[in-house]
Amino acid sequence: MKRSVDYEDGDYSQSPTDDPVVKKPMFEAAKPSRVLHIRGVPNDCTEGEVIHLGLPFGRMTNLVIARKKNQALLEMADLSAAETMVKYYSERPPQIRSNIVHFQFSRHEQLKTESNSALNAGAQAALQVADKLIGSQDLENRTVLRIIIDSMLYPITVEVLKTIFSKVGQVLRIVTYTKNDTFQAFIELSDAIAAKTAIETLNGQNIYNGCCTLRIEYSKLQTLTVKYNNEKMWDYTNPNLPSGHPQQMQQQLSNENTGEGLLGSFESSGFGALSALSGIGKLGGLSGLAGLGGMGNIGALGGMGIGNMGAMGGMTMGNMGSMGRMGSENMAAMNRMGNMGLGMGTRGMDGLGGTMGQRDHGQQKNSVLIVSNLDEEKANPDVVFALFGVYGTVLRVKIMYNKKDTALVQFADNFQASNAIVALDKVRWCGKSLKVSLSKHSHIQMPKEGQSEGWLTKDFSGSPAQRFRNQGAKNLANINPPSATLHVSNLSPTTTEDHLTDLFSQYGTVVGFRFLKNERKMALIQMGTVEQGIEALVNLHNREVDGKYNIRVSFTKSSV
DSSP states (O other): OOEEEEETTEEEEEETTEEEEESSOOOSOOOOOSEEEEEOOOTTOOHHHHHHHHGGGOOEEEEEEEGGGTEEEEEESSHHHHHHHHHHHHHSOOEETTEEOEEEEOSOSOOOOOTTSGGGHHHHHHHHHHHHHTTSGGGSSOOEEEEEEESOOSOOOHHHHHHHHTTTSOEEEEEEEEETTEEEEEEEESSHHHHHHHHHHHTTOEEETTEEEEEEEEOSOSSOOOOOOSSSEEETTOTTOOOOOOHHHHHHHHHOOOOOOOOOOOOOOOOGGGSOOOSSOOBTTBSSOTTSSSOSSOOOOBTTBGGGOOEETTEEOTTSSOTTOBTTTTGGGGGGGOOOOOOOOSSOEEETTEEEOOOOGGGOOOOEEEEESOOTTTOOHHHHHHHHGGGSOEEEEEEOSSOTTOEEEEESSHHHHHHHHHHHTTOEETTEEOEEEEOSOSSOOOOOTTOTTGGGEEEOTTOTTOSOSSTTOGGGGGOOOOOSEEEEESOOTTOOHHHHHHHHGGGSOEEEEEEETTEEEEEEEEESSHHHHHHHHHHHTTOEETTTEEOEEEEOSOOO
8 A cells, every 4th residue: 555745735655566756747946945856866876876965065864766757855954055055066967877967956845754664764774874974084085995704605706795785885896805815805886875884784794694794894995996807806887898817906905005904803693504593684773775775684695696686684676775665576677687696505594684595516615724823832733633523524634834823624525614614713712713714725735755844734534533424424413613511422331420520620620510311421511611611622532531432522502
């Protein structure tokens, strides 16, 4: 059922199935009003792009875009600002996405829309961002963002970034690169509102469930120079660029000393394949993004790829931000964005508000991880193997010769490597926060016989300490993140509580113990902290106790 808002000289109708439509286009001159009528608005523009034109003239209080009519109504806070704006743009017509737009006074004295309506949520979000920008230094030359992606378990492409950031404004250029084994990107947006909205609403959110976390900050670069259009970079203002190799540009950006630091501490939002998590949820306290109506989640990336996206937080993206199209009836319209084939892991995950399907194993075959920030005094191949072996079959471990706090860990397959990343990245051990990510190496090369540093690399493929005998092992489905409580199995029938307590007390404080029911071959031991739990596990797993019994130690969610 339509909802109409009556004005002094006409109706302005809003419908869940139609864009707002101005019933009476007013092209003739009208007396000065706080409400401005804008003609020539592109049908794919965002609220932020319209509001950006009003930023230099003062505070704005409301906005409605009639995309089907290529029109908009913008309400200024005071009449003098509106008069100055009309006079200025009458002499110098502005452009939105290369379209010249025309300003004139509207016959409406005020826009009486429902500010808390989902149909107007995108406009209200953009207006809130504009209020923060007015009078701040962010207003000028702040359109280039630096993006760092943490816990990147799945490939992130230029197309993925373009799709996400297009929801806050027009994306002009993107450059992606790798620095310190971390995927990073620069994204240049068309205006300051779009850039600010991205920081306010996307920073700290996950692209996919429990992983691929966006960290966004302003870059000190004023603009991006893109020489090629390819899988690493793209200039959307110049589609005729060649697709030459981007290595030179990527190296230039990777080595550039901009002085930009990271955004600070980041807490992992979950354990990906280990638990079901929502995707991009609360957006910086705002009810929606500029150009989107009240997004709670950034869309549904289906198992068939972004080209088949569904609802963006309950609203489809078919109209690139048009508000009011509820449900999934317009999913087919998203095909014009291209089937990018971003399938996801071997288990379905909820990401970006939707369900990820089966991932094609051919897309991510790398099973080698790079682990940094280890304790140099304690790090050795056996210790690293014991910890990472909790999450899969570790074939080889190599401690870096010139950087003893860094190691390479090779798993039997990429799925197990992914489990290790989501479980161990940013986990604290020995007072330091581990950094775990995919390595550029496809395998670990064993050293030649007789090399002095040969002890730094070890092959564990035949080790009796392996936890998983085959790919279908039952305990592959029961792995847990690091915990203070440990599950100990393969105990001797004669092993006593005092014996185990004394043994585990060497690595921290034992605060709880119990044998499992009538089965004295298994027990639960609770250490004082998670770090103590890790320390006990890496030192005691496969330790021989009471003769021929080698105990098995694992993390558990059970309580003592």
